[in-house]
Amino acid sequence: MNTFLYDGSFFGLLTALSHITEQNIGASDIKTQANYKGDLFSEPIIIETDTRKAEAFISKLSKISPDFNRTILFSYHSEIKDIEIKLLNFIRFALNKRKFPTDYTNPDINFILQTTRKVGLEIHRFKGLLRFREMEDNTLFAPIAPDHNIIFFLAKHFSSRIANEKWIIFDTKRHIVLEWDTEQISIYIDKERRFIPKNYAENEQEIQTLWQAYFKEIAIQNRKNPRLQKQFMPQRYWKYLTELHFAMF
Amino acid sequence: MNTLEKLKILSGAAKYDASCASSGSNRRNNPKGIGNTAVNGICHSWSEDGRCISLLKLLFTNFCIYDCAYCANRRSNDIPRAAFTVDEVVDLTIDFFKRNYIEGLFLSSAVFGSPDITLEKLVQITKKLRTERGFNGYIHLKVMPGASDMLFNEAGRYADRLSVNIELPSEKSLIYIAPDKKKENILLPMEKISKKIYETNEERKKTKKIPVYSPGGQSTQLIVGASPEDDKQIMRLTNSLYNKFHLKRVYYSAHVSVNDDSRLIFSEKPDMMREHRLYQADWLLRVYGFKLDDLVFSPDGTLSRDYDPKMEWAFLNIHLFPMEINKVEFEQLIRIPGIGFRTATKIINTRRFKSLDFEDLKKTGAVLKRARYFITCNGKRFDQIKIDPQSIKTNLLMYDKKPKSQQLSLFAM
């Protein structure tokens, strides 16, 4: 049984999966090089990312079922520890049966399908839970801290929805910036947070006050149910919600 | 009065409207505009009562010429009153939308002057949002019964969804409690809207040049527990609203007394359990393919409080059970208590690879606590309980220690 290391990229992972399934080698672990702590007893096998091979692999799977695209993409972006080896087992099963696996009684398959759902759900949630603030230069700015690395999947939604305004979405955990200048999307990493606009627009505080008042007013007092509220809107997502506190950044 | 004070009064007055759906429409944006709609709707927040916040729900004003017994805004009440200006509502909508607080606007109003004057204001707001501000987000308009056809047509042209609230589930109660409203006045506009939606859809099949008309359909709301109608009467009304007028949703709101009025049944606390059961029954009609006759009512016309409507249906149709998990079709699977839509889908998917035993079934998310009495897996029963309603009830009671504190969830059926 071997440990495989890839460079952490999506195509790197696909290259590794392609390599392992084609050669039909036993794998005990697939890890990113950055996460590898070393092992006294065995040498890991290092996978060189090969874009062509990766693309060929995903199109081979797509021919079995178009659902693979989303499943692999979402699993990769879940950033869950050890997702890679589960994904390998999932794909092995698929290649074997030449079908998209939906056997929920197999733990790895169940896990991958649940993970895909979870990531999909988080994307959907953030389409709602993301809050922009208007900055001095009229750019809209929204910090987010999602469980999974979903920022890419928000690009299309917000660029078609809020098309006529410049906006920036910033993943504060991963330091990823998603920027829309009313014509184009760009994505980059910015550890120094250079891009963050300094001051709020003149009426920003006032609008947040109105929003907070609305939020409070709309709850029916004799139906209070904070447990239900938290079930729909888990507290880990509350940090940047402007209805709950003036969300400075 | 500043916008903040008005907002407090006029959102406070609108909050009892249960509808917050932002679904059913897919309006697109253009590069210069703001907003689009999501077919499945999006929740942006959840208020302290656990309800989804999707739309900015406002009354344009709470000045009213009418005197409906159940309403806090009726003219005989001495309460703070306010009215927005057209621009205030337009600005609030845009400012909230671009910060991603909301999916759009749900605008309603008390009746000031006349139904025509009121609806005209609402239409003005919608038109301004659409044509001057390039707003393509969701707009739900609650229209005033009794306003002119021309205004109805304009309303549907700019809004995604229209609704007329029936409020009270029978004509008798309506005349008694809301003397200024008449059933024809409510059902007639609903019929008109439903016709217009149908005609527009037909014409748009031929040419897309015809403008859309209320593409998200129409909905309504009933107040439950203010008047003597029983659950059976309510579900009968609901059923015909879905079948005759093709409503997208009927909402139910458990009555809370806001006025001291002897014409109304007094209720200090809303009857949440009753409301919940009505929503479950509604869900069975609307989504699960149940017929009105499949709903089980007690002789005095109420839905059971102890068991959900699907369980009650199963008790009454016990001869159809047990069903074999590995054989029956999707439509039958979802009729089994403890198995919902998502679980049934998983079962069907898993069946393509293997046949399921009880362990497997658990992994699909089936609630065995309830499903076990009604199924076999590869011919085997889960335990030897007799399949008759009485033994099942006894068993359910034994295992179900805290049914009352359970989360009320539609999906746990």
Ligand code: SF4
């Ligand atoms: S018309 Fe509407 S706002 Fe006026 S009293 Fe009746 S329910 Fe209340």
